[in-house]
Each structure stands twice: as structure tokens, then as C-alpha cells.
Amino acid sequence: MLIELKDVNKTYNNGQPLHVLKGVNLSIERGEFVSIMGASGSGKSTLLNILGILDNYDSGEYFLNGKLIKGLSERAAAEYRNHTIGFIFQSFNLIQFKTAIENIELPLFYRGTNRHTRHNLAMEYLERLGLTDWAGHFPNEMSGGQKQRVAIARALITHPQIILADEPTGALDSKTSLEVMELLKKMNKEENITIIVVTHESGVANETDKIIHIKDGVIGSIEENLRHDASPFGGADGIMK
Amino acid sequence: MRDLLQEIWSTLRQNKLRTALTGFAVAWGVFMLIALLGAGNGLLNALMSNNGNFLTNSMAIYSGSMSKPYNGLKEGTNIYFDSKDVKTTAGPLFSQVIDQVSPMLMHSITMDYNGQQVSTTLCGVAPVHSDIEKIPMNKGRFIDKIDMDECRKVIIIDSKTASQLLDDDPDYAKIVGRNINVDKYAFKVVGIYEADESMYQNDAYAPYPTVHTIYSKNNYMYRMFFTFHGLETEKANKEFQKKYTRAINLNHNASPDDENTVYFWNRFTQNMQMNKAVSIVRTALWIIGLFTLLSGIVGVSNIMLITVKERTHEFGIRKAIGAKPGSILRLIIVESIVITAFFGYIGMLGGLIANQIMDATLGNNPIDLGIAQVNMFLNPTVGIGVAVKATVTLIIAGTIAGIFPARKAAKVRPIEALRAE
Numbered sequence: 001m002l003i004e005l006k007d008v009n010k011t012y013n014n015g016q017p018l019h020v021l022k023g024v025n026l027s028i029e030r031g032e033f034v035s036i037m038g039a040s041g042s043g044k045s046t047l048l049n050i051l052g053i054l055d056n057y058d059s060g061e062y063f064l065n066g067k068l069i070k071g072l073s074e075r076a077a078a079e080y081r082n083h084t085i086g087f088i089f090q091s092f093n094l095i096q097f098k099t100a101i102e103n104i105e106l107p108l109f110y111r112g113t114n115r116h117t118r119h120n121l122a123m124e125y126l127e128r129l130g131l132t133d134w135a136g137h138f139p140n141e142m143s144g145g146q147k148q149r150v151a152i153a154r155a156l157i158t159h160p161q162i163i164l165a166d167e168p169t170g171a172l173d174s175k176t177s178l179e180v181m182e183l184l185k186k187m188n189k190e191e192n193i194t195i196i197v198v199t200h201e202s203g204v205a206n207e208t209d210k211i212i213h214i215k216d217g218v219i220g221s222i223e224e225n226l227r228h229d230a231s232p233f234g235g236a237d238g239i240m241k
Numbered sequence: 242m243r244d245l246l247q248e249i250w251s252t253l254r255q256n257k258l259r260t261a262l263t264g265f266a267v268a269w270g271v272f273m274l275i276a277l278l279g280a281g282n283g284l285l286n287a288l289m290s291n292n293g294n295f296l297t298n299s300m301a302i303y304s305g306s307m308s309k310p311y312n313g314l315k316e317g318t319n320i321y322f323d324s325k326d327v328k329t330t331a332g333p334l335f336s337q338v339i340d341q342v343s344p345m346l347m348h349s350i351t352m353d354y355n356g357q358q359v360s361t362t363l364c365g366v367a368p369v370h371s372d373i374e375k376i377p378m379n380k381g382r383f384i385d386k387i388d389m390d391e392c393r394k395v396i397i398i399d400s401k402t403a404s405q406l407l408d409d410d411p412d413y414a415k416i417v418g419r420n421i422n423v424d425k426y427a428f429k430v431v432g433i434y435e436a437d438e439s440m441y442q443n444d445a446y447a448p449y450p451t452v453h454t455i456y457s458k459n460n461y462m463y464r465m466f467f468t469f470h471g472l473e474t475e476k477a478n479k480e481f482q483k484k485y486t487r488a489i490n491l492n493h494n495a496s497p498d499d500e501n502t503v504y505f506w507n508r509f510t511q512n513m514q515m516n517k518a519v520s521i522v523r524t525a526l527w528i529i530g531l532f533t534l535l536s537g538i539v540g541v542s543n544i545m546l547i548t549v550k551e552r553t554h555e556f557g558i559r560k561a562i563g564a565k566p567g568s569i570l571r572l573i574i575v576e577s578i579v580i581t582a583f584f585g586y587i588g589m590l591g592g593l594i595a596n597q598i599m600d601a602t603l604g605n606n607p608i609d610l611g612i613a614q615v616n617m618f619l620n621p622t623v624g625i626g627v628a629v630k631a632t633v634t635l636i637i638a639g640t641i642a643g644i645f646p647a648r649k650a651a652k653v654r655p656i657e658a659l660r661a662e
Contacts, residue, residue: 054561055656074566074652082563093558093659097255109244110563154562 001066002161002194003028003051008060010046020046021057022217028196030161033188035197035205038214045166047214048198052085052164053077065161082110086155086193090167092147094139094154100146101126101135104153111158125153129183145176152183156193163187165197169204181207249576259551260580263544267581267635268588270537274530274631275592275623276599281526283599283621285519290619298470299373301506302485304463308501312494320502321461324453325492330467334488338469338481343367344449345464348456352398352445353422354406361402363423363445365452366466373466376446381417381432388431388448396421396428397446401436423447426455469509478510530631537635542642545577549646556650557658566651573650577643578636585632585639596622 003026010021020043028034038044049055050062053069062069064084072080086107087093094103104122113121126132129149139147148168155163165184169177181204188195197208205211206228213220253260295301304320322344329335331342346365351358370376371383379400388395398406403413406421413433420427428447436443472478486503489495495502556569603618650658 049656052561054659055654074560074654077655078560078563078565081561087561089659093561095555095558098251102251106559107562109248110559110565110568115244158563 001027002030002032002064004061004063005051006061006063008047008050008057008062010043010050010055010057020217021050023060024214024217024219026212026219028194030194031188031192033185033195033197033209034212035199035208035210036212036214037199037202037205040200042214043217044198044200044214048164048166048196051162051196052087053080078110082107082158084161086158086160086163088148088151088155088163088165088168090170092139092144092151092171094147094150096139099136099138100131100142100150103139103150104157107154107158121157122153125157129153143176144172145179148172148176148180149183152180152187156187156191159191160193162194162196165195167199168197169199169201177204245571245575246579248572249579252576253580259544259548263541263548263580264584264587266537266540266544267584267639268591270534270540271585271588271632271635272591272595273533273537275589275628276595277530277533278526278623278627279592279596279621280599280618281522282623283603283618285522286621287616287619288515288519290616295375295508296373296468297508297512299466299468299508301373301508302465302467303504303506305501305504307495308499309496311496311499314494318495320489320493320495321463322465322489323462323492326489327465329488329492330465330485335485338471340468340470341367341369343370343373343466344462345370345466346449346452346456346460346462347464348452348460350423350445352396352402352406354416354419355408357406357408359402359405359443361398361443361445363396363447363452363456365447365449365456367449369468370446370466373468377435377437378432379435380414381430383432383434384446384448389450392450392454393448394423394426394428394451395431395447396423397432397434398430399436399443399445400433402443402445403430403433472509475510475513478507482507534631534635534638538638538642541577541581541635541639542645545573545639545643546646549573549650553650553653553658553661556653557655557661560655560658570647570651573647574640574643577647578640581636581639582632585635589628589632593622593625593628 005024005026008021008024009019012018012020024043024047026047036044036047046055050057053064053072056071064080069080081087094100095106098106101119101122104125105118108118108121123132123135126135129152131146131149131153134142134146134150139150142150148171163184168184169180172180184195184197185207187193195208197204199205206225209224209226211223211225213222304322306320307314307316307318310316327342327344330339343366348363348365349360350363351360364370366384367389368384368386371378376383376397378397381397383397384395387393398416400413403416404410407413407416416430417433418430420429422428423445469481472481482503482505483500486500487497489503490497490499493502556564559569560566599618599621603621
């Protein structure tokens with residue numbers, strides 16, 4: 001079991017206490033391609049942040065690779081994130097004053113990889129994602145799809161076990177969204193990377209093999225979706241926008 | 242380390258305005274400090290040099306006139322020094338304080354050497370005079386004890402006069418050892434002192450007994466010099482001066498408490514006052530300088546604070562992909578050090594250049610007062626040591642100023658940092 005959550009609770013105390021996660025139990029196996037669906041405010045992003053050790057939780061247990069992730073120091077958390085987890089964000093979260101290749105290299109910089117290896121690896125990933133010509137460009141010179149591909153390359157370069165994608169297609173048009181989802185699917189199949197996508201779009205969720213519905217801070221139904229026809233809105237043939 | 246510097250370089254290159262503003266605050270602080278201290282030093286050095294022509298433990302005394310009638314003498318009667326006063330001064334009464342005495346008898350003379358004539362004032366003095374007035378000898382010697390004892394007719398002239406007597410021969414040194422005519426007497430030139438271009442005087446010096454013997458008739462002595470010791474405070478100096486005046490008054494039948502009969506130019510107390518003034522000015526300069534530095538530091542920390550706030554989101558991204566708090570901290574601090582060091586160095590260079598410019602313009606520009614030239618500005622520089630110290634202080638302070646916001650940034654949880662915009 002790669003990921004195991006047992007009765008995880010999270011409350012935000014910004015003025016009015018907000019109980020976001022109310023005892024989440026969840027298991028995800030290695031190599032799964034999962035989406036977490038829910039309305040806004042359902043706690044899906046919070047869940048993803050906890051999975052990515054970007055945020056902490058109040059009670060319960062979170063096992064990653066069988067290790068309890070609780071009360072980690074920032075240092076240890078950074079270590080986990082760098083070695084095990086790759087992130088893809090809705091707003092790409094590229095560093096604006098760095099070129100595409102510099103952005104992709106950055107996780108390896110924090111791993112302490114030497115410059116030469118870093119550069120070669122980054123070029124390799126740029127090539128795989130068809131961005132070779134864009135290596136020296138800054139994020140603001142690229143389209144949304146290109147930016148998200150740079151972000152995916154950045155997530156992949158460390159060979160993570162898990163990729164956590166928070167609304168990865170939220171800022172993209174439907175064609176590009178489809179490309180991105182295809183890319184994620186490919187990574188899942190070819191490299192056996194566990195991918196967890198948070199989305200509120202049923203079309204996006206339909207591309208994944210398992211759909212976890214979250215509602216009001218608890219896990220609702222979990223659908224197996226191997227035939228990719230789960231969407232009540234979009235049908236089997238793609239991403240609904 | 243190279244990676245870190247490259248990382249910083251790319252950050253700085255992409256944030257030119259921020260870098261320029263921080264850099265300006267630092268460079269300006271150091272520049273102002275060094276320029277200010279340099280200018281202050283220039284003023285102080287000039288002050289000291291204008292005062293530096295005399296031996297500090299010496300006094301020059303001038304005879305005055307009686308301020309009140311006494312013993313049948315009218316108010317306003319002029320007092321002139323005589324050999325009795327010389328004896329009193331050098332005698333047992335003041336032997337605890339006064340070391341060596343040089344009376345000064347002056348007479349206008351015309352010197353003649355093979356038809357070349359120069360008019361000047363001949364001063365009959367004692368050997369110690371060259372120490373008291375710091376006469377810069379450059380050829381031969383000054384008056385010595387044997388000249389005094391044997392009442393020799395020897396003379397010391399300045400280099401300009403020497404050259405004039407030799408019909409403008411630049412090789413004036415050869416006049417040493419030759420005899421020249423002083424009025425109707427033959428005097429042997431035994432020494433030449435460097436003519437001071439700034440003081441338009443070309444006094445010639447001869448032993449006091451010689452001048453006294455030849456010219457004492459119809460000639461008044463109104464100046465004496467002596468060296469002294471053991472008067473450490475202004476009060477002691479004042480008391481001594483009072484006692485001395487009383488002794489002179491006794492010689493001249495003046496009222497013992499008449500303080501108008503002798504004027505003192507006490508180089509020791511003058512120097513004391515000068516040192517006090519100098520130290521006050523110096524302290525003031527340092528206080529102003531430190532406040533300038535402080536404003537530079539505040540500028541740096543202010544910008545660091547804004548920088549860190551502005552970059553919170555970026556730090557969030559870095560943390561999400563695996564940056565440890567320590568690496569964020571290091572990034573900010575090294576960046577701060579690089580900026581302050583680089584711009585501090587520029588400011589330091591600028592300050593030193595400004596000092597050089599001041600030196601080249603104002604520094605070599607003595608003000609002509611007619612009788613003498615006075616430096617308003619001399620060597621307006623700070624030592625390289627002070628410049629480096631000031632710069633290093635700013636770098637350290639800039640770093641410390643950077644630490645607090647950096648620690649805050651390093652501590653923020655990644656999810657909060659990512660939410661920040």
C-alpha cells in the first residue's frame with residue numbers, strides 16, 4: 001500500500017473554525033491513476049495538500065510507503081517531497097524569472113545533483129515533452145499548455161513515486177486539457193507512477209481509472225472506472241468543458 | 242557554492258530595480274560615511290598643520306605696556322625686555338619650569354655679497370630657537386653654544402636669500418662657509434634654512450650676544466622664547482604666567498598685578514585647546530557617520546523585508562519541490578551579503594575617489610591671507626583601514642538585517658507560502 005489514510009481530520013482556525021476533513025479513510029496502491037472529485041469546499045484540495053505534505057493534519061494517521069507522516073520537521077518534509085512526490089498545480093507555479101529549463105532543473109538542485117547531470121536530464125525531459133525549442137524561454141513567453149508541460153517535466157525529473165495534480169487542467173482549454181491528461185496517462189502506464197488528480201470536472205475524472213468522490217469532508221463513493229465511461233455529463237469520448 | 246551564486250545571479254538579473262534600490266542604499270551609506278570622514282579629516286589636518294609650526298611645550302612672550310600708573314611711571318609706559326629679564330627668565334626663580342631661553346633681538350640690516358644686496362631682519366637668538374620655531378635647516382647648521390660663548394659673527398639665512406646673494410644661482414649651498422657683509426661687518430654664513438613659500442619672511446639668524454653687542458644701542462627687545470615643562474593643566478599655566486608677569490613687573494617698576502606688561506603665546510595651552518576642539522569635531526563626525534551608516538542599514542533591511550514578502554510565493558514553490566528551510570535561509574542571506582558587499586565596495590571606491598577629488602581640488606589650494614598662506618583643507622582622506630571597516634560593518638549589519646525576514650520566510654509552511662500572492 002503506497003498511501004494509507006486513517007481517520008484524518010483537519011480543521012482550519014482562521015477566525016471561524018472550519019472542519020474541512022472529517023475522518024478521511026483512504027488507501028491508494030502503487031501505480032494507480034486516481035482522481036479525487038468533489039464540489040468546491042468539499043476538502044479535496046486540502047486532502048491533496050496533506051498527501052503532498054504541504055500541509056499538516058490534526059488527528060488520524062497518514063502512512064506513505066508504510067511510514068507514518070506526522071509532525072515532520074520542515075526539513076524532513078522537504079526531503080520527502082523532493083524524493084517521493086511531484087506536484088502539478090492549476091496555476092503551474094513556475095518561477096517567473098527562470099527559464100523553462102532552469103525551472104525543470106530546480107528539484108535536482110535541491111537534491112544536490114551536479115550541474116552537468118541536471119542540465120542533461122532537464123534537456124531529456126524537455127525533449128520528451130516536445131519543448132526542446134522552448135528551453136531558454138521564460139514562463140510568460142509560453143502558452144498555458146506549454147507551461148503545464150514544463151511543470152510536468154519538473155514533477156517527473158526526480159522520478160517520483162507519486163504525482164499530485166491539483167486541477168491540472170483548470171487553466172487550460174479543452175484540447176490542451178486532453179493533451180495533458182493523455183500525458184499523465186502515459187506516465188502512469190509507462191513509468192508506473194501513481195497519479196492522483198484533484199478535479200471538479202467529470203470529464204477529467206473520467207480519464208482516470210478510479211474516481212474518489214469526496215463530499216463535505218468525508219469520502220463518499222469510490223468508482224472503478226477502467227472503461228472510462230463514468231461521466232454522467234461528458235460521455236466516453238473526452239473532456240467536457 | 243557556484244550553484245548558489247548562479248541561483249542568486251539569475252535572481253538579481255531578473256529583479257534589476259529591487260537590486261538597484263538595495264544597492265543604492267548600501268553604496269550611498271558607505272559613500273557618505275567615507276566622503277564625510279575624509280572631508281572632516283581634511284579640515285582637521287589643515288587645522289593641525291597650520292598650528293604645527295611650533296614646539297608645543299614652548300611659549301613666546303611679548304612685552305606690552307603698563308595698564309596703570311605705578312611708582313611714578315605713567316599709564317601706557319612701554320615695557321621692553323632687557324638682559325635683566327633674560328636673567329630672571331633663565332634664573333633660579335623659574336628653573337623648576339623653564340628649560341631653555343631664547344631672547345630675540347631684531348634689527349634691520351642689508352646683506353651684501355659681491356655687490357648683490359638683500360635687505361632683511363637680523364634676529365639675535367639662542368640655539369634652542371631653531372627647535373622652538375621648527376626652523377627647517379637644509380644646509381650647514383644653526384647657531385651653537387660656542388657661537389654664543391665666543392660671540393661669533395656667524396649668520397644663518399634662508400635658501401631664497403642665499404640664491405639672491407649668489408645672483409640667482411640655484412646652487413645656493415656653496416655660500417655656506419663664505420663671508421658676507423652685514424652692514425659694515427663681515428659675517429660667516431654657517432647654515433641655510435628652507436625658505437617657506439607660504440610665509441613671506443626671510444629673517445636671518447645670528448647669535449644673540451653678537452647682535453646684542455653690535456646693535457643693542459637704540460634697539461629694544463620685545464620678544465623672548467622659552468621651552469618649559471611640568472605645566473600640565475590650563476590652571477597651572479595661568480598661575481605660572483601670573484607669577485612670571487609679576488617677576489618681570491618687578492624688574493620694570495610696574496605694578497606687580499599689572500597683566501598688561503607681558504603677552505603670552507603659550508603653544509602648550511593653545512595645543513591643548515586645539516586638541517580638545519579636534520576631538521569634539523572628530524566625535525561629531527563619527528556620530529554623523531554612524532547615523533549615515535545606520536540609515537544605510539535601515540534601507541537594506543527595509544528592502545530585504547519587502548523582498549522576502551514579495552518572494553513568499555516563490556519560496557512556496559521552491560519548498561513544494563523540495564527546498565529545505567535552511568536552503569531558503571541561505572539563499573536570502575547569501576543574496577543579501579552579495580548585494581551589500583558588491584555595492585558596499587562600489588560605495589567605498591566612490592568615497593575614496595571623492596576624497597581624492599577633494600584632495601586634488603581643495604586640498605592643494607591654500608588661501609592667501611597676504612602675510613601668510615593658510616590651508617583650509619589638507620589631505621582629506623580616511624585610511625583604507627577605516628574605509629574597509631565601515632564597509633565590513635555595513636555588510637555584517639546588512640546580513641543581520643536580512644536574517645530576520647529570511648528566518649520568517651524559511652519558517653512559513655509551504656501551503657501558506659503557495660497561497661500568498
